[in-house]
Amino acid sequence: MKRNFDLVIFDCDGVLMDSEKVSARVVAADMTEHGVPITPEAAMARFVGMSLKHMKPLIEAERGAPLPADWNARMIQKIALAMSHEVTEIPGARAVLESLDREGIPWRIASNSADAEMDAKFTRTGFLAITEGRTHSAPRLFAQGGQPKPAPDVFLDAARAQGVPPHRCVVIEDSAPGVAGAVAAGMTCYGFAPHGEGSTLLAAGATGIIRTLDAVPALLDARVAA
Incomplete structure (x- = not known):
């Protein structure tokens, strides 16, 4: 498809x-x-x-x-x-990850958080089994000269690990530094704004705004304009 x-x-x-x-x-x-x-x-x-x-x-x-x-x-x-x-999960988080897995659509996580922080979050919420091996931490890249968002480094690291060129990646971000980093990486970025207008995300370069995570799979549909 x-x-x-x-x-x-x-x-x-x-x-x-x-x-x-x-x-x-x-x-x-x-x-x-x-x-x-x-x-x-x-x-x-x-x-x-x-x-x-x-x-x-x-x-x-x-x-x-x-x-x-x-x-x-x-x-x-x-x-x-x-x-x-x-910590608790954002509503719909597990459902969207499991939905992408069922459809055979690769996904990864790119964060400014350290690995220890992500491990604590995913252990607490029961996500560790599905996120293991798919996380990318900006602090993990510091020893190699990498920088945190709004630099593109952690996004590019995720794309390289999956073997996907940046222009074929879509990023879901809720902060202006994250959006800026995704855009700098040459990726399409949608702002996630469940409780606001998302104007700061659009100003940072987001292509559009989604309000719920169940909107993510539709972004991959070739019939929907990217």
């Missing part, structure tokens, strides 16, 4: 896992502890889709002093612990 795309690449946080509020609360608590008081709501609005690597210099600038040298590693541990107790 002819399709618009040969690979679906999902973001993790806010697309498959309802994890962004959990992360925001951990980040807000840590910032407050380090002398930069902020609410979880404000932390989420400010840092959604951003990697710890990019967050650190912003927090240090506001704090007027460096954070501890092991801040990134400690934050990964804190976030992973919180995820292991609290």
Whole structure:
């Protein structure tokens, strides 16, 4: 069957896992502890889709002093612990992944989260068996010179692993940095905005907006304009 795309690449946080509020609360608590008081709501609005690597210099600038040298590693541990107790799946996440598997449509996950964080999320929600071997973590690429979203590196890593050229990939993203990274990779990106208009995602380069994950399979239909 002819399709618009040969690979679906999902973001993790806010697309498959309802994890962004959990992360925001951990980040807000840590910032407050380090002398930069902020609410979880404000932390989420400010840092959604951003990697710890990019967050650190912003927090240090506001704090007027460096954070501890092991801040990134400690934050990964804190976030992973919180995820292991609290994270839930986005409605329809398991169903869409299983639907793609039944149709023989390849999919992968490309995230700014560290592997330890994704493992905690997928273990908690029971996704580990189906996601194992299909995840791509931006921090995993740092040793090779890779950068987190909005750089395209983690998306290109996913495409290479599947052997699919970027222009045949479609990405599902819920943040502006993620959309920008997908577009920079030469991929088509749809913004996932279940609770808003998605204007920031469109401004970042999203081709369109979907409200529910069950809309994903239709994006691959060759009869539907990409």
